[in-house]
Amino acid sequence: MSTQDVSILAVNNLGLNTTRAKNWQCWLRDTGYNPGTIDGELGTNSWKAAQRKFNDLGLNAGTVDGVVGPNTIKALQRYLNIFGYGLAVDGIAGTQTKAAFWDFNSSGC
Incomplete structure (x- = not known):
């Protein structure tokens, strides 16, 4: 197994701290x-x-495999856009996507 294979299975908080990741969960x-x-x-x-x-x-997140790939990111971007974030649906977890995900998870648990 290569390092890349291992990273696919690792934790991917997309810029969230523990509290905001708990809010998402x-x-x-x-x-x-x-x-x-x-x-x-x-x-x-x-x-x-x-x-x-x-x-x-x-x-359209595609295969349910737990991998945060382009299809999952596109689906997340589409979801956040429902709430008015106005993200480009490009499958890239860039600065704007991470900022919107951070903002979306400001409250919870």
């Missing part, structure tokens, strides 16, 4: 998608829950 749980342990670390289970939610909403 609580939001997933509270909307009916089990992210696993609410620990502030967005790992495979958290992202699988998000992918299931995005797919159920028709936001």
